[in-house]
Amino acid sequence: MLYDNLSVNELGHLTIGGLDTVDLADRFGAPLYVLDEDQVRANCRTYVQALGQYMPQGSYPLFAGKALCFKGLYPILDSEGMGADVVSPGEIYTALAGGFPPEKLYFHGNNKTDEDIQYALESGVGHFIVDNHHELERLDRAAGEMGICQKVLLRVTPGIDPHTLQAINTGRIDCQFGVPIETGQAARFVQSAVGMKNLEVLGFHSHIGSQIFEAEPFCDAVDILLDFADQMRKELGFTVRVLNLGGGFGVRYKESDPVVDIPGNIKALSEHLKEGCAAKDYPVPQILLEPGRSIVANAGLTLYRVGGVKTIEGYRSYITVNGGMTDNPRYALYQAPYTVLPADRMNDQRDFQCTIAGRCCESGDLIQENIMMPKAERDDLIAVLTTGAYNFTMSSNYNRLCRPALVLVHAGQARLAVRRQTFEDLIACDL
Ligand SMILES: *Cc1c(COP(=O)(O)O)cnc(C)c1O
Numbered sequence: 001m002l003y004d005n006l007s008v009n010e011l012g013h014l015t016i017g018g019l020d021t022v023d024l025a026d027r028f029g030a031p032l033y034v035l036d037e038d039q040v041r042a043n044c045r046t047y048v049q050a051l052g053q054y055m056p057q058g059s060y061p062l063f064a065g066k067a068l069c070f071k072g073l074y075p076i077l078d079s080e081g082m083g084a085d086v087v088s089p090g091e092i093y094t095a096l097a098g099g100f101p102p103e104k105l106y107f108h109g110n111n112k113t114d115e116d117i118q119y120a121l122e123s124g125v126g127h128f129i130v131d132n133h134h135e136l137e138r139l140d141r142a143a144g145e146m147g148i149c150q151k152v153l154l155r156v157t158p159g160i161d162p163h164t165l166q167a168i169n170t171g172r173i174d175c176q177f178g179v180p181i182e183t184g185q186a187a188r189f190v191q192s193a194v195g196m197k198n199l200e201v202l203g204f205h206s207h208i209g210s211q212i213f214e215a216e217p218f219c220d221a222v223d224i225l226l227d228f229a230d231q232m233r234k235e236l237g238f239t240v241r242v243l244n245l246g247g248g249f250g251v252r253y254k255e256s257d258p259v260v261d262i263p264g265n266i267k268a269l270s271e272h273l274k275e276g277c278a279a280k281d282y283p284v285p286q287i288l289l290e291p292g293r294s295i296v297a298n299a300g301l302t303l304y305r306v307g308g309v310k311t312i313e314g315y316r317s318y319i320t321v322n323g324g325m326t327d328n329p330r331y332a333l334y335q336a337p338y339t340v341l342p343a344d345r346m347n348d349q350r351d352f353q354c355t356i357a358g359r360c361c362e363s364g365d366l367i368q369e370n371i372m373m374p375k376a377e378r379d380d381l382i383a384v385l386t387t388g389a390y391n392f393t394m395s396s397n398y399n400r401l402c403r404p405a406l407v408l409v410h411a412g413q414a415r416l417a418v419r420r421q422t423f424e425d426l427i428a429c430d431l
Pocket residue numbers: 064066067085108207209210211246247248249290291292293294389
């Protein structure tokens with residue numbers, strides 16, 4: 001099994017967190033998002049403990065809400081000692097509705113509107129990750145008007161492509177987020193920021209990418225950020241107290257993907273950081289990480305009912321399911337790999353080569369192509385694994401399909417966390 005929380009019971013059914021997926025689909029309907037809360041909690045603990053053990057006091061992980069965001073998730077994150085990234089007022093609203101402490105929120109975004117800034121300040125959001133000069137000026141003014149001194153981190157781009165491990169790859173500097181170090185613009189950004197009366201600059205933020213399986217790209221980022229921090233200390237007398245290294249440890253979508261040793265990587269990163277700081281006689285900053293995918297992806301799966309099988313003789317066979325790109329657009333968008341399982345007949349021979357198609361009026365609405373499954377029949381149950389991240393949050397009402405429900409599995413019990421949309425929900429905003 002791809003993950004330890006998955007198993008097969010005596011009926012040959014797939015289980016998650018000990019619960020039979022066939023029972024879950026019978027009880028809550030399909031398509032259905034299932035999220036193993038215990039796995040989410042275990043993933044949170046891995047980060048909280050490793051950062052606590054290896055990094056300076058005050059270091060902790062922030063969950064990136066763009067990976068998964070619903071009210072009921074936030075009490076779980078809070079109780080596990082996580083902070084949270086938010087990228088929009090809607091995410092702030094959701095986190096606060098879930099009772100999350102605003103001081104542990106970190107507000108991202110490359111185009112925060114004046115309304116967004118106002119809303120976040122009024123909500124008491126603890127930290128802004130300031131993306132650019134415009135935001136810096138507008139935030140300083142808004143904070144001043146409210147008599148607030150707002151804590152900020154400055155987003156800089158170190159210019160690293162984590163997948164080629166090539167430092168100073170212009171491809172990565174050339175992006176819409178943050179201010180590049182290499183061009184000298186980040187130095188001017190920091191200079192302006194530390195001169196702002198209503199902002200307290202704690203340090204820098206950088207996010208180098210996603211699906212990273214080793215510590216090395218993060219170490220490269222640390223090298224560049226420390227050089228830059230040292231330069232800023234010399235030029236401005238400004239010392240970084242917090243370094244936020246962004247998100248990105250990878251997860252396994254297929255058996256062929258490696259298993260990431262998160263504590264081992266954090267330990268390696270901390271040693272690298274401490275050596276780098278010692279060489280410069282620089283105080284070791286607190287470290288923040290922003291995992292999204294690696295907190296929730298492997299805790300989730302999606303269940304679908306099979307509608308039918310279509311074989312085009314001499315070409316290929318399709319198994320059609322009652323969801324698709326509306327609940328998981330990632331294959332349609334960028335051919336994301338997934339493991340698909342026959343949830344109700346796990347012990348059957350997988351000798352039928354097929355493509356899993358959704359139900360939308362779009363030939364690109366596929367979940368996975370050319371995989372091996374048992375020959376399916378109508379009403380069979382299919383599970384797509386590792387869908388806890390970037391599925392629910394990227395879902396849509398295309399073709400006016402209702403969004404599926406989301407069920408949390410905890411200590412052998414299932415409870416509804418997000419109910420299935422109804423037709424009334426679909427027309428709720430239509431006047
Ligand atoms: C996407 C993103 C993350 C989360 O990335 P994962 O791959 O889901 O861990 C964290 N921080 C920022 C700034 C991001 O854009």
